[in-house]
Amino acid sequence: MTQGDTVGAALPGLCLDCASDPGAGARCRSCGSPRLVRHAELNELSVAHLDCDAFYAAIEKRDDPSLADRPLIIGGGRRGVVSTACYIARIRGVRSAMPMFQAMKLCPDAVVLPPDMRKYAEVGRQIRAMMLELTPLVEPLSIDEAFMDLSGTQSLHRAPPARTLARLILRLDREVGISASIGLAPNKFLAKMASDLDKPRGFSVVGRAEARSFLAARPVSAIWGVGPSLHNRLLADGLRTIADLQRADRGDLARRYGANGLAPR
Structure with missing residues (x-):
């Protein structure tokens, strides 16, 4: 279940706007x-x-309030590519790594700014420091995303990890002026997939009980380490979804794909 679900009110709950127990x-x-x-x-x-x-777009909008309600693209000139786009521009179809000429056809009224990597890196360091205040187990993936393992921190923060994370998101909004999304799960693979389910300002949970069914409908390309070459091999063998892999014989997968075929499912 994810942000906004109200079914099963007896389940443990969390308010994303005040990080408290919301009641039933x-x-x-x-x-x-x-x-x-x-x-x-x-x-x-x-x-x-x-x-x-x-x-990147969130930082620029924070620093220039006149951009708040305008489509904003961070990227190079017409021959460059989109580094990132705000959600207003994304609604129009603009995506990261898209050629700028294509982005401007989709969103001709967009404001285009060159990236200011020095500024973004400074904000990234500020966010990283906030994470490290909560746990030493922070694994950065890029300037604006990281894994966090809050195992054993409940006594320190006097709250379960979910509430500690909700407080962090509220702090980012208040002190840094940007929003972030959280994926909470039993492992990093599921957590990363969960964080993308309800953006922006999402807080999505994938538990152990539904992990298998959650993964089943997703394409094999969603698996870490499945690049274009392996993806094409899997498709050629009729393996299009993770459910196809779940049903497949492990011995057969090992013969076809070596050690990768023996990965836990």
Whole structure:
């Protein structure tokens, strides 16, 4: 279950706008927010992936409020590519790594700014320092995303990891002026997939109980380490979804793909 779910109100819950226990209703009993997350394993999971929302664009909008309601693209000239785009531009179809000429056809009224990597790196360091205040187990993936393992931190923070993470997101908004999304799961693979489910300002949980079914419908390309070459091999062998791999014989997978075919499923 993810942000905003209200089914199963008896399940452990968290308000994303005040990081408190929301009670059993559809709105938080403390602040009235409908932005709630409920999950049976909410207070048991401790591995998270934090991913800032449209990071470069968010920083530029923070620093120039006149850009708040305008489509914004960070990238090079007409022959360059899109580094990132705000969510207004994304609604129009603009995506990272898209050629700029194509992005401008989709969103001709967009404001285009060159990336300011020095500024972005400074904000990235600020966010990283906040993460390290919560746990030493921070594994950066890029300037604006990282894994965090909050195992064993409940006594220190007097809260389960989910609530500690919600407080961190509120702090990022208040002190840094940007938003981020969280994926919470039993392992890094699931946490990274979860963080992308409900962007922006998402907080998605994938527990152990539903991990197999959650993965089943996803394409094999979603698996870490499956690049274009292996992806084409899998497709040629009729393996299009993770469910296809789950049903396949492990011995056959090992013969075809070596050690990769023996990876846990």
